[in-house]
Amino acid sequence: MRRQLPFVLVFLSGFFMIFQYFVPHQKSEFVYEFLLDWLTIIGGFAMALGIWSLIRVSYDRIKRQRENWGYSVITLTGLFLMMFFGITNWEDGSFGVYIYTAEGLSNSMFVHFFDFILIPIQATMFSLLAFFIASAAYRAFRARSVIASLLLLAALIVMMRFNPIFGAWIETVANWLMNVPNLAAQRAIVIGLGLGMVATALKIILGIERGYMGQG
Amino acid sequence: MTYLLRVLLTLALLTGTAVFAQGEPPAVDTTLVDTTTVAPPAPVTGLTGKDRDNDHGHAIELTWTPSVDDLENPSGARSVLRYRIMMWKPTEAYRVDTLRQMYDMVRSNYAPIRVYKPLVDSALILIDQGMVDVSALPFEVLLPEGINRTDAPAEMMKYVRKALQDTLAAMTAQVDISKDSVKVFRSNFLAAVESLPEAFNANGPSSGHGAWDSVGAEVPGATFFRHAGSKEEVSPDFLPDYADLYYRVDAATSDPAVYTASDVCGPVQASGQWYNSGRTVVLISVIIFTILTVVFVQQARRGKELYVRPLAGIEAVDDAIGRATEMGKPILYVLGLGAASDIATIASFTILSRVAKRVAEYQTQLIVPTYDPIVMTVAQEVVKSSYLDAGRPDDYNEDIVYFVTQSQFAYVAAVNGVMLRQLPATNVYMGKFYAESLILAETGALAGSIQIAGTDEIAQIPFFVVACDYTLIGEELYAASAYLGGEPVLLGSLKAQDYAKALFVVCAVAGFLTLILADATGAHWLAQFKQWFMVAD
Numbered sequence: 001m002r003r004q005l006p007f008v009l010v011f012l013s014g015f016f017m018i019f020q021y022f023v024p025h026q027k028s029e030f031v032y033e034f035l036l037d038w039l040t041i042i043g044g045f046a047m048a049l050g051i052w053s054l055i056r057v058s059y060d061r062i063k064r065q066r067e068n069w070g071y072s073v074i075t076l077t078g079l080f081l082m083m084f085f086g087i088t089n090w091e092d093g094s095f096g097v098y099i100y101t102a103e104g105l106s107n108s109m110f111v112h113f114f115d116f117i118l119i120p121i122q123a124t125m126f127s128l129l130a131f132f133i134a135s136a137a138y139r140a141f142r143a144r145s146v147i148a149s150l151l152l153l154a155a156l157i158v159m160m161r162f163n164p165i166f167g168a169w170i171e172t173v174a175n176w177l178m179n180v181p182n183l184a185a186q187r188a189i190v191i192g193l194g195l196g197m198v199a200t201a202l203k204i205i206l207g208i209e210r211g212y213m214g215q216g
Numbered sequence: 217m218t219y220l221l222r223v224l225l226t227l228a229l230l231t232g233t234a235v236f237a238q239g240e241p242p243a244v245d246t247t248l249v250d251t252t253t254v255a256p257p258a259p260v261t262g263l264t265g266k267d268r269d270n271d272h273g274h275a276i277e278l279t280w281t282p283s284v285d286d287l288e289n290p291s292g293a294r295s296v297l298r299y300r301i302m303m304w305k306p307t308e309a310y311r312v313d314t315l316r317q318m319y320d321m322v323r324s325n326y327a328p329i330r331v332y333k334p335l336v337d338s339a340l341i342l343i344d345q346g347m348v349d350v351s352a353l354p355f356e357v358l359l360p361e362g363i364n365r366t367d368a369p370a371e372m373m374k375y376v377r378k379a380l381q382d383t384l385a386a387m388t389a390q391v392d393i394s395k396d397s398v399k400v401f402r403s404n405f406l407a408a409v410e411s412l413p414e415a416f417n418a419n420g421p422s423s424g425h426g427a428w429d430s431v432g433a434e435v436p437g438a439t440f441f442r443h444a445g446s447k448e449e450v451s452p453d454f455l456p457d458y459a460d461l462y463y464r465v466d467a468a469t470s471d472p473a474v475y476t477a478s479d480v481c482g483p484v485q486a487s488g489q490w491y492n493s494g495r496t497v498v499l500i501s502v503i504i505f506t507i508l509t510v511v512f513v514q515q516a517r518r519g520k521e522l523y524v525r526p527l528a529g530i531e532a533v534d535d536a537i538g539r540a541t542e543m544g545k546p547i548l549y550v551l552g553l554g555a556a557s558d559i560a561t562i563a564s565f566t567i568l569s570r571v572a573k574r575v576a577e578y579q580t581q582l583i584v585p586t587y588d589p590i591v592m593t594v595a596q597e598v599v600k601s602s603y604l605d606a607g608r609p610d611d612y613n614e615d616i617v618y619f620v621t622q623s624q625f626a627y628v629a630a631v632n633g634v635m636l637r638q639l640p641a642t643n644v645y646m647g648k649f650y651a652e653s654l655i656l657a658e659t660g661a662l663a664g665s666i667q668i669a670g671t672d673e674i675a676q677i678p679f680f681v682v683a684c685d686y687t688l689i690g691e692e693l694y695a696a697s698a699y700l701g702g703e704p705v706l707l708g709s710l711k712a713q714d715y716a717k718a719l720f721v722v723c724a725v726a727g728f729l730t731l732i733l734a735d736a737t738g739a740h741w742l743a744q745f746k747q748w749f750m751v752a753d
Binding site: 023049053060121128206211213 | 270271272273274447457488489490491492495498499502505506509513557559562563565566567569570586588589590592593594597598601614615618619620621622623624625626628629633637651654655657658672674677679681682683689690691693694695697698705706709710712713716717720
């Protein structure tokens, strides 16, 4: 029973989702939206589990003084500091704790930590992409074979398409490369993806695929 | 004389500035707008309305023939600048609108009042107990000029007490804020909404009990309008189902007072459908595909040998786990940024299940940092069950799968840190990936790990192809679990996918041919073939 009940639930939920796709009636939409609300509620509880997992793993590293345990100290400090600043505010000279309302989010420390530490760090991580694209392109475009040489040529044309030095012909060729061979390959992948999604969904609904529940 | 010259010079400068600033003045089409008097335009004709097909209800579609004096019609007066869509609303509907506004106010005010009222109450108790320190109150009190904080604190507290009592009275004066009264208000409001269809049915335009209300506008030349109301009773755009609705279209001119109303169209009723006929082709495809899957799965169950093309990426998984075991280094498994409901993430769970089982058998270390807490919870169960299946439940610990963050680049930083510090022998990226795909894969390549990736995000596939040793492209990700498990039943579904793809190719080729032939021969019935495959929203 303990193993069968989840599959019965999956079958019923999956079958309802297929059903509601073909039934636009308000009653069907109501049940669909009701189930989506459940997802939001589950997400809220899962976040608590997630934070608990992060605290437990980090605390364990600090307690056992595992290699690089200092990073865990920084993680936990950041977590608790932002939590603290996010629910408190002492502007206008009075200190207050705000659990129900959003006053804490205007706490100047919370805003400064967010604007001047988190945002620049995230921007730094994102900017790494530019350098990684260059290094990846260098590896990809090495002309070791005829196919690789063709790839290099196509890439050069597409990269140069907005350069006015080469005139209008390069834009025409680049647009053809993007809109014909490239789009054809993408659509082939999309058709395969669509079928793969339906097949995976069917396997799950019919109980053929059980690996996602850890039952291979 | 000097004065005259100055004036002339100034005028010349102003004129020159205006000319240079504006360039060529735009030509005014005097035929478009009559600035004197506007004659009433010819009305819209042939106005018809019907329920919108294949929807949840609450929507009406109107069509009409534009006015002869439409701006877009060169042979008319061109005085119609827009069409105003009017709907007849009985008096009861206006009453419900007022109730709705009141209900919205009660709903939105209830939460802040609930929070602040206890604070005000507690402050009044403190003052009554003789407290004279205004800064000890649980909130800031603004004092007017003339009332000093330090001088005569008792006088000041008198003022504060009065201010608090006034605040409390203001909070409770307009609405009864008790929870029950909000419930009663809601039920009264909903009862009024439920009676709306009856009010619409009994009070048409001929009854005179009501007024025309504008529900939208269309540009000149338009012949169609969709009045898509809301299904939410609390929304101001709520449009009741099964109510007799009447519409007219006004041909409006530049003068708001000059317009011509069309004949009234109605009654029309909006209603929801129980089947979306625009999706029949999808239903047929799903049925065919389900039959194919069931047939091939049955064949596989009976022991028929099914050949499927080998995938290098999948075959490399076993080697990669073996390599990690030999090197004594961990395997990093990244589930991507998708939610647990994404098909790519579900496919990734099944692959994780197989990988975790092998890892448990080989007693290698597995690291699974996750981005989504629900994904973490599912992944923990998957890995735990795999260790159990492998007969090594004791080797499982909760720290194998852990949550990092829901911030995209913070997650990337954490995973990159794991790669560079713990130097995993193998990195597996399976699931949904976005901008972080290349940052992860390049860092893994720099760390010297064997990398296997798979995603259904088309834009990220090239990045993985470049930076990883093996890449599962698109649907191969979904098929991977079947390959890894090697179970005939799962391979049967792959076979069904192949046959469905063949069917798609046949349909696509037939589509090209029929469209080309329809163009070449003028046989437009051939072009109808395309219509069979059109899917409604």
